[in-house]
Amino acid sequence: MTTALTPRRRPGTPARRSARRRPPLLLGAATLLVVLLALLGPLVPPHSPTAQLAAPFQRPDGAFPLGTDVLGRDVASRVLGGGRTIVLTALAGTAAAGAVGMAAGVLAAMVSRRLGDLLVRCVDALAVLPPLLVVLVLAAGFPGSGAAVVAAVALATAPFSTRVLRAAADTVLASGYVEAARARGDTRRAVLRHDVLPNIAGPALVDTALRLVASLHLTATAGFLGLGPGGAAPDWGRMVSENAPGATLAAAPFLAPALLLVLLSVCVGLLAGRLADTVGRGAA
Amino acid sequence: MNLLAFAGRRLAGAAVLLVLLSAAVFAVTAVLPGDAVSAVAGVDASAAQRADVRAGLGLDRPAAERYAAWAADAVRGDLGHGFVGERPVTDILATRLPNSLLLAGLTLAVTAPLATLLGLWTGLRGGGTADRVVSTGAQVLAAIPEFVVAALLVAVLAVWAGVLPRVSVVPLGGTPLDAPRALVLPVLTLSAVGLAVATRLLRVSVADAAATPYCEAARLGGVRGIRLAVRHVLPNAAGPAVQALTLTTGALVGSAVVVENVFDYPGIGRELQLAVAARDVPMVQGIATALVAVMLLVLLLGDVCARLIGAREGHGR
Numbered sequence: 001m002t003t004a005l006t007p008r009r010r011p012g013t014p015a016r017r018s019a020r021r022r023p024p025l026l027l028g029a030a031t032l033l034v035v036l037l038a039l040l041g042p043l044v045p046p047h048s049p050t051a052q053l054a055a056p057f058q059r060p061d062g063a064f065p066l067g068t069d070v071l072g073r074d075v076a077s078r079v080l081g082g083g084r085t086i087v088l089t090a091l092a093g094t095a096a097a098g099a100v101g102m103a104a105g106v107l108a109a110m111v112s113r114r115l116g117d118l119l120v121r122c123v124d125a126l127a128v129l130p131p132l133l134v135v136l137v138l139a140a141g142f143p144g145s146g147a148a149v150v151a152a153v154a155l156a157t158a159p160f161s162t163r164v165l166r167a168a169a170d171t172v173l174a175s176g177y178v179e180a181a182r183a184r185g186d187t188r189r190a191v192l193r194h195d196v197l198p199n200i201a202g203p204a205l206v207d208t209a210l211r212l213v214a215s216l217h218l219t220a221t222a223g224f225l226g227l228g229p230g231g232a233a234p235d236w237g238r239m240v241s242e243n244a245p246g247a248t249l250a251a252a253p254f255l256a257p258a259l260l261l262v263l264l265s266v267c268v269g270l271l272a273g274r275l276a277d278t279v280g281r282g283a284a
Numbered sequence: 285m286n287l288l289a290f291a292g293r294r295l296a297g298a299a300v301l302l303v304l305l306s307a308a309v310f311a312v313t314a315v316l317p318g319d320a321v322s323a324v325a326g327v328d329a330s331a332a333q334r335a336d337v338r339a340g341l342g343l344d345r346p347a348a349e350r351y352a353a354w355a356a357d358a359v360r361g362d363l364g365h366g367f368v369g370e371r372p373v374t375d376i377l378a379t380r381l382p383n384s385l386l387l388a389g390l391t392l393a394v395t396a397p398l399a400t401l402l403g404l405w406t407g408l409r410g411g412g413t414a415d416r417v418v419s420t421g422a423q424v425l426a427a428i429p430e431f432v433v434a435a436l437l438v439a440v441l442a443v444w445a446g447v448l449p450r451v452s453v454v455p456l457g458g459t460p461l462d463a464p465r466a467l468v469l470p471v472l473t474l475s476a477v478g479l480a481v482a483t484r485l486l487r488v489s490v491a492d493a494a495a496t497p498y499c500e501a502a503r504l505g506g507v508r509g510i511r512l513a514v515r516h517v518l519p520n521a522a523g524p525a526v527q528a529l530t531l532t533t534g535a536l537v538g539s540a541v542v543v544e545n546v547f548d549y550p551g552i553g554r555e556l557q558l559a560v561a562a563r564d565v566p567m568v569q570g571i572a573t574a575l576v577a578v579m580l581l582v583l584l585l586g587d588v589c590a591r592l593i594g595a596r597e598g599h600g601r
Binding site: 125128129130131132133136137138139140141143213216217220221224225226227237240241244247248251254255258261262265266268269270273 | 301304305309312313420423424426427428429430431432435436438439442443534535537538539541542545546556557559560561563565568572575576579580583
C-alpha cells in the first residue's frame with residue numbers, strides 16, 4: 001500500500017544509473033595492481049629484505065629508493081616482500097570461513113528447524129567474541145603460527161556466513177520448484193545439488209567477498225600486533241608498528257606500507273560493496 | 285514485570301554463554317600447544333626442571349579439573365596470578381579496565397550523536413548524492429584497519445602538524461584524565477572507526493522508519509525537515525538504532541585493543557597484547573574472560589534498552 005505512494009528509492013537519472021551499472025574497471029585495475037604487487041613483489045626485491053644494510057632511518061637515495069627502516073633494512077625491498085603473507089593468509093582464512101559457513105549454513109537449512117536453530121544459536125555464541133579477541137587468544141595458544149591466524153580469521157568470520165547462507169538456503173528450500181522436485185521424488189542430495197547450491201551461489205559469492213574484506217582487516221591487524229609467524233620477515237602490518245616510533249625521523253618506512261594497506265583494503269572493500277549491490281539488485 | 289522477567293532470562297542466557305566461552309578460552313590457552321611451561325621455565329630447561337614447573341603450576345592435573353578450580357576461584361573474584369611479575373590478574377583488571385572504559389565512553393559520546401545525525405541525514409535522502417558520498421565514505425573507512433587509520437592520524441597530527449603527542453603518556457599512578465591531550469588521538473581514531481560502522485547501521489533503520497505508513501502520513505500532511513526527523517522518524521527508528529549502537533560498542537571492544545597498542549595507552553587491550561606476547565596464560569585467560577563479560581553486558585543492556593523503547597511505544601511483543 002505504502003510502496004504505491006512513494007518509491008523506496010528516489011530513481012536516479014538514467015545517465016547516473018548507467019554510470020553505476022558500468023563495470024568498475026578502474027577499481028578492478030587498481031585492485032589487480034596492488035594484489036599483483038603483493039604476490040609478485042617478493043620475487044624482485046632490489047636488496048635482501050631482512051639484511052641490515054645501512055644506518056637506521058636513512059633518507060631515500062639511489063641505493064635505497066624509500067630509505068632504510070628502524071634496523072637499517074631496505075624499505076623498498078621490505079615493502080615489495082611484505083604483502084604476500086597478508087594476501088595469502090587473508091585468502092586462506094576466507095576460503096576456510098567460506099567452507100565452514102557454507103557447510104554449516106546449508107546443513108542448518110536442510111535439517112529440521114529445531115536442530116537448525118540450535119546450530120545457528122551455537123554459531124551465534126561464537127559471534128559474541130570480538131574477532132580480534134579470537135585472534136589474540138588463538139595466537140596465545142599457538143605462538144608464532146600462521147595457521148593460528150588463518151584459523152582465527154575463519155572462526156571469527158564464519159558465524160556471519162552461516163547466518164547469511166542459511167537464510168539464503170531457507171528461501172530456496174521454501175520455493176515452489178523445490179517443492180515440485182521433492183514431490184516427484186528427488187532425493188535430498190539431488191535437491192541440494194541441482195536446486196540449493198546453484199541458487200545460493202550468488203549470495204555465497206557476495207558473502208565471501210565481504211568476508212575477504214574482514215579477513216584482510218584482521219590479518220593486517222594480526223601482523224601489526226606481532227602475531228603469527230614472527231621474526232624478521234617483512235609484513236606491511238608489522239612494518240607500520242616497527243617504524244611508527246621513528247615517524248619523526250623518516251616517514252616513508254611507515255607511510256609506504258600504511259598507504260599500501262589503505263589501497264588494498266579500500267579497493268577490495270569497494271569492489272565487494274559493488275558486487276553486493278549488483279547481485280542484490282539482480283536478485284531483487 | 286514483564287521487562288524484569290525478560291531481563292532475568294537474558295541475564296541467565298548471558299551467564300551460560302559466559303561459562304561456555306570462558307571454558308573455550310581456557311581450553312585454547314591451557315590445553316593447546318602454547319604451553320605455559322616453556323614460557324615459565326625457559327626454552328632450554330631440562331626435562332626435570334620442566335616437570336617441576338609443570339607440577340608447580342598444577343598443569344599435571346586434568347584440564348577439566350583445572351578449569352573447575354579456576355572457575356570456582358573466578359566466581360569468588362580471584363582470577364589467579366600472571367606468570368610475569370606474579371601480578372594478580374584482578375589488580376590489572378581493576379587498574380586498566382577503567383582506562384579502557386573511559387576511552388570507550390568518550391568515543392561513544394562523540395560517535396552516538398554524530399552517527400545519529402549522519403544516519404538521519406543520509407537515511408532520509410536515500411539514493412541522493414549526500415547519501416552516496418557518506419555511505420561510500422563510511423564503507424571505505426570501515427574497510428581500513430584501525431591501526432592504519434591511527435598511523436595516518438599520527439602522521440598528520442602528531443608528526444607534521446605537531447599538535448598532539450604521538451603516544452599516550454599517562455603520569456605514573458595517575459589516570460588518563462590527568463593528561464587529556466593524550467586521549468585525543470585514541471578517541472579520534474576510535475570515533476572515526478565507530479562512526480563508519482554506526483552510520484551505516486543507523487542509515488538502514490532511518491530509511492526503514494521513513495518508509496512506514498506513519499511517517500508517510502506525516503509527510504503527506506506537510507511535515508518536513510527537522511520536525512519530520514525528530515518527531516516522526518527518530519522515535520520509530522530508536523529501537524533498531526539502539527541495537528545498531530550496541531553492535532558498534534561491541535565492535536569498539538576489538539578496535540580499542542588495537543588502538544591502545546598504537547598509542548601505548550594504558551588500557552586492558554594493551555595488557556592483553558603484552559600478555560599474549562609473553563605467553564602469560566593466566567593473564568590472557570583473565571583478561572579475555574573479562575572482555576567477553578563486558579561484551580555480553582553491553583549486548584544485554586542494548587537488548588533491555590531496545591525492549592524498553594519498544595514497550596513505551598506499545599509495539600513490544
